[in-house]
Amino acid sequence: MLAFVIRRIMQSAAVMLAVALIAFLMFRFVGDPVNQMVGVDTPQEEVARLRESLGLNDPTIVQFGRFIGNALRFDFGVSYQFRQPVTRLLAERAPATLELAFTAAAFALVVGLIMGVYCALRRDSWLAQLFQAISLIGVSLPTFLIGILLIYLFAVVLGWLPSNGRGQVVKIGDWWTTGFLTTSGLRALVLPAITLGLFQMTLIMRLVRAEMLEVMRTDYIKFAKARGLRTRSIHFGHALKNTLIPVITIAGLQLGSIIAFAIITETVFNWPGMGLLFLKAVQNVDIPIMAAYLMLIGLLFVLINLLVDLTYGLVDPRLRIAMRS
Amino acid sequence: MTEPVISVRDLRVEFVTRKGILRAIDGVSFDIMPGEVLGVVGESGAGKSVTGSAIIGLIEPPGRIAGGEIRLHGQRIDNLDPESLRRIRGRKIAMIFQDPLTSLNPLYRVGEQLVETILTHTDLGPAAARARAIDLLNEVGIPAPERRIDGYPHEFSGGMRQRVVIALALCAEPDFIVADEPTTALDVSVQAQIIALIRKLCRERGTAVMLVTHDMGVIAETADRVAVMYAGRVAEIGPVRDVVKHPLHPYAKGLMGAIPTLEAEAERLVQIPGSMPRLSNIPLGCAFNPRCERVFDRCRVERPDPNVPRFGLEGEAPLMPGHHVACHLYTRKTVETAS
Ligand SMILES: Nc1ncnc2c1ncn2[C@@H]1O[C@H](COP(=O)(O)OP(=O)(O)OP(=O)(O)O)[C@@H](O)[C@H]1O
Ligand code: SF4
Ligand SMILES: [Mg+2]
Numbered sequence: 131m132l133a134f135v136i137r138r139i140m141q142s143a144a145v146m147l148a149v150a151l152i153a154f155l156m157f158r159f160v161g162d163p164v165n166q167m168v169g170v171d172t173p174q175e176e177v178a179r180l181r182e183s184l185g186l187n188d189p190t191i192v193q194f195g196r197f198i199g200n201a202l203r204f205d206f207g208v209s210y211q212f213r214q215p216v217t218r219l220l221a222e223r224a225p226a227t228l229e230l231a232f233t234a235a236a237f238a239l240v241v242g243l244i245m246g247v248y249c250a251l252r253r254d255s256w257l258a259q260l261f262q263a264i265s266l267i268g269v270s271l272p273t274f275l276i277g278i279l280l281i282y283l284f285a286v287v288l289g290w291l292p293s294n295g296r297g298q299v300v301k302i303g304d305w306w307t308t309g310f311l312t313t314s315g316l317r318a319l320v321l322p323a324i325t326l327g328l329f330q331m332t333l334i335m336r337l338v339r340a341e342m343l344e345v346m347r348t349d350y351i352k353f354a355k356a357r358g359l360r361t362r363s364i365h366f367g368h369a370l371k372n373t374l375i376p377v378i379t380i381a382g383l384q385l386g387s388i389i390a391f392a393i394i395t396e397t398v399f400n401w402p403g404m405g406l407l408f409l410k411a412v413q414n415v416d417i418p419i420m421a422a423y424l425m426l427i428g429l430l431f432v433l434i435n436l437l438v439d440l441t442y443g444l445v446d447p448r449l450r451i452a453m454r455s
Numbered sequence: 456m457t458e459p460v461i462s463v464r465d466l467r468v469e470f471v472t473r474k475g476i477l478r479a480i481d482g483v484s485f486d487i488m489p490g491e492v493l494g495v496v497g498e499s500g501a502g503k504s505v506t507g508s509a510i511i512g513l514i515e516p517p518g519r520i521a522g523g524e525i526r527l528h529g530q531r532i533d534n535l536d537p538e539s540l541r542r543i544r545g546r547k548i549a550m551i552f553q554d555p556l557t558s559l560n561p562l563y564r565v566g567e568q569l570v571e572t573i574l575t576h577t578d579l580g581p582a583a584a585r586a587r588a589i590d591l592l593n594e595v596g597i598p599a600p601e602r603r604i605d606g607y608p609h610e611f612s613g614g615m616r617q618r619v620v621i622a623l624a625l626c627a628e629p630d631f632i633v634a635d636e637p638t639t640a641l642d643v644s645v646q647a648q649i650i651a652l653i654r655k656l657c658r659e660r661g662t663a664v665m666l667v668t669h670d671m672g673v674i675a676e677t678a679d680r681v682a683v684m685y686a687g688r689v690a691e692i693g694p695v696r697d698v699v700k701h702p703l704h705p706y707a708k709g710l711m712g713a714i715p716t717l718e719a720e721a722e723r724l725v726q727i728p729g730s731m732p733r734l735s736n737i738p739l740g741c742a743f744n745p746r747c748e749r750v751f752d753r754c755r756v757e758r759p760d761p762n763v764p765r766f767g768l769e770g771e772a773p774l775m776p777g778h779h780v781a782c783h784l785y786t787r788k789t790v791e792t793a794s
Contacts, residue, residue: 349557356511356552357572357623358545371562446562 138439142432147198149428153421154197158190206422211410216418220404220426225306226296227396227403231389233319234327238388239381242331246338247373250346251365253339261335268332273391277325277398284321292318294400326395330384337380342373375446382438386431458529459486460631460663461510461548466533467522468502468509468687470734477734479505481687482523484761487631487663492654494678494695495667496710498731501684503667507633509533510665511550512540527631546576549624551653553636555616559608565592565619566604569626576627591622595652614645621652628660635667646670650677671711675699680777683707686731686742689761693778703765703780705747741783753783 164181181187185196200206206216245265249258268276285293297318299307309315345351346369354364393405400406404423411419468480480502487493495503508514510525512532525533527547532540552558560568569588573579579587585604592600595618608616617637624632634653638646654677657664666678674681674695681699682692683706691704702711709727729746738744741754765774765785774780 349552349554350560352513353550353552353558353620353623354560355513355541356544356550357575357626358541358543359571359575361541363571363575368560368563372560375562 135440138436142436145432146425146428149425149432150198150201151194153201153424154194156421156424157197157417158193201425206425207418209411209419210416211414211419216422219407219419220422221305223402223404223407225308226401227389227392227405229309230319230322230326230395230401230403231385231392233323234325234392234395235330235381235385235388237323238327238330238334238384242334242381243338243377245331246335247342247365247370249335249339250342250373253343262339265332265335268328269336273325273329273394274398276328277321277395280321280325281398291320293321294318296402322395322399322401325398326388326392329391330381330388333384334377334381338373338377341376342369345369345372348372375442379438379442382434382441383431386427386434389430390427457488459526460489460528461487461665462526462529463506463510463523464526465523466506466509466520466525468505468514469519469521471517471519474735478521478737479518479687479734480509481737482761483684483687483689484523485682485689485692487665489630489663490657490661491680492657492664492666492678494674494681495665495684496669496671496674496681497684497690500731502687503684504635505687506684507550507635507665507667510631511544511548511633513544513550545572545629546627547629548631548633549627549629551617551620551624551632551634551637554640555613555620556640558620559616559623561608564605564607565611569604569619569623572623572626587626588622591625592619594656595619595622595625596648597622613641614649617641617645617649618652621649621656625656629662631663631665632657633665633667636669637666638673639669646673653677671699683710686737687734688742689779689781690743691778691780691782692761693780694775697775697778703774703785704743704782705749705784706743741781749784751783757783759783 164177164184164186185193188196204217208214209216209219212219245261249261252258281293284291292314295318296309297314297316298312299309299315300311301307309319351364351369354368359368392401392403393409395401396403396405397409404426407419408423410416411423463486464484466480466483467478470477470479483502483506485493495506497503505514505518509520512535514520520533523533524531527543532543535543559565563571566585566588569591570581570584573584573587574581577584577587589600589604592604597603597615597618603611608619611619617640621637632653637653638649641649650673653664653666656662666673668674678695680693681695683690683698683702683704685706691698691702691707698707699711702708706727727746732738732742732745738755739758740756741747741750741759744750744754747754759781761779761781763786765778765780765782774785
């Protein structure tokens with residue numbers, strides 16, 4: 131088990147190194163950082179001095195080493211637009227994105243699982259057919275369209291929920307702000323969370339349904355029935371447990387893409403998160419923010435992957451053996 | 456006179472498909488007495504597994520029992536509601552499947568699967584159920600059962616897993632076990648052990664067994680009676696020494712013909728020219744008629760009734776009681792026309 135964990139951590143580090151290389155190359159080749167900092171009328175010597183002081187004349191490999199060293203200390207430099215440390219800018223906006231992403235993920239997982247199990251066990255009922263039809267829409271409609279439709283219906287026509295911003299937030303500790311503790315914060319969360327989670331929800335629903343139907347056809351389920359075990363135990367014990375194994379993996383991995391895809395939802399709902407910050411950075415070629423965001427998302431994916439692999443091993447006894455050896 | 460444990464009468468099972476209604480089992484009848492092993496043989500698709508599933512009440516849509524009766528100790532069980540049927544399953548009737556590698560839930564410890572089954576069907580508490588689970592593992596020949604009970608299925612070899620499967624089938628001391636090719640997926644060396652185990656349990660407990668197999672050697676050693684199935688019907692059924700040594704039905708003759716008598720260990724069914732008709736076009740009259748060497752006119756129009764008394768060809772001696780052949784050859788007045 132330990133060897134397995136160490137091996138997986140090494141692999142993760144290698145992936146992060148590759149991501150860092152891409153972020154670094156972005157620095158080097160997408161626009162010249164010095165040009166971003168100086169005005170048109172800055173004298174040539176001034177530019178050269180700046181270039182030297184930033185270490186831009188060092189060999190590329192040295193610069194890359196320095197980049198990694200800084201990244202390890204969460205130092206990604208200063209934003210060109212805001213003239214503030216990138217790390218602080220991201221940290222300020224992280225709670226908004228993370229709260230949105232986790233709410234969306236919880237919504238997707240819980241609702242997707244319930245609907246998927248229902249569709250598998252009552253596959254011929256009209257409600258299951260309806261879920262299937264809805265899921266098809268969820269999979270095929272683009273996120274921004276869903277967001278706009280929801281805004282139109284619930285914010286404009288019905289006026290039930292806000293369409294914009296995070297509502298009132300409460301400060302917790304030094305830098306975390308939460309919308310979970312106020313009514314307006316919770317209300318503001320509903321539409322963006324549904325928008326962001328809908329795709330994943332339909333994905334999980336379809337996955338659970340397909341996986342569970344597959345499991346219900348296996349010999350061990352037939353044998354469980356032949357032993358006269360209670361239907362509830364067969365469905366929600368034997369079958370569900372086996373269904374969940376692949377679902378854990380996919381659902382876990384989806385959390386990464388939920389955070390990454392939050393960009394679009396944040397834009398539609400003007401949600402003050404990291405995605406919105408990133409989008410502004412792209413518009414203004416604010417490379418430090420882009421590089422930091424890229425590294426952050428890369429790190430998230432790698433960490434989630436690692437975590438999923440490890441829990442997977444805890445759930446499935448067959449893998450536990452494979453890991454030991 | 457003892458009553459049969461299981462009594463199947465004129466069973467019909469149909470599958471509703473896009474191509475129409477397929478009759479997979481058509482008029483099958485047999486009885487199995489306490490402690491008796493009925494071997495069931497026949498080509499792939501003959502309906503052996505479907506018959507077993509029908510008895511245990513596991514025919515699932517699009518399949519359905521379309522006619523006939525299944526009785527357990529004289530009580531009809533083919534028309535019970537699902538919940539009553541579930542209570543019988545595992546408790547009175549058990550089933551052992553072909554592949555022990557896939558019959559056990561990979562995520563549950565062997566002990567958990569045993570204990571759950573015992574708790575479902577008996578009044579025992581958890582501790583007593585666990586003790587009984589250990590006893591069962593011991594009885595089916597698993598060494599160090601106190602330790603092995605906490606293992607997962609993948610930690611057992613194929614033969615050991617089939618022993619676990621048998622232990623699971625025995626949890627509630629059923630009166631009847633359907634064993635559907637219980638050794639097909641196992642090593643030859645292990646096959647004999649598993650068959651011996653089933654035979655022993657059957658003798659000691661008086662359990663009736665329906666043993667489906669392709670292995671004539673197993674039939675000869677284990678079964679008391681044999682049913683030869685063809686295209687969803689019983690072609691011949693009778694005591695094992697009669698049917699295996701002196702089969703009457705031309706199809707049964709073909710099946711038994713090429714078996715070496717003594718070294719019959721792993722002999723598989725022999726190919727008979729032609730193949731079994733698909734369910735969608737079973738011929739009129741005797742289902743075997745397109746492949747039969749002895750076919751004559753009557754075979755093509757009239758289906759031989761397995762239940763009319765038959766007579767042997769030589770001297771027209773009546774067959775032994777319990778020996779039935781669904782073939783027009785063994786009707787008195789057709790003997791001349793046939794030969
Ligand atoms: N779910 C189903 N839908 C349609 N037809 C089915 C279904 N299950 C079984 N059948 C048909 O019923 C017939 C009998 O099948 P069965 O599985 O009983 O054969 P078998 O004698 O057990 O063969 P084998 O030796 O291969 O196990 C076959 O023709 C099969 O195609
Ligand atoms: S009834 Fe006719 S076709 Fe059928 S097995 Fe007997 S002889 Fe052959
Ligand atoms: Mg079969």
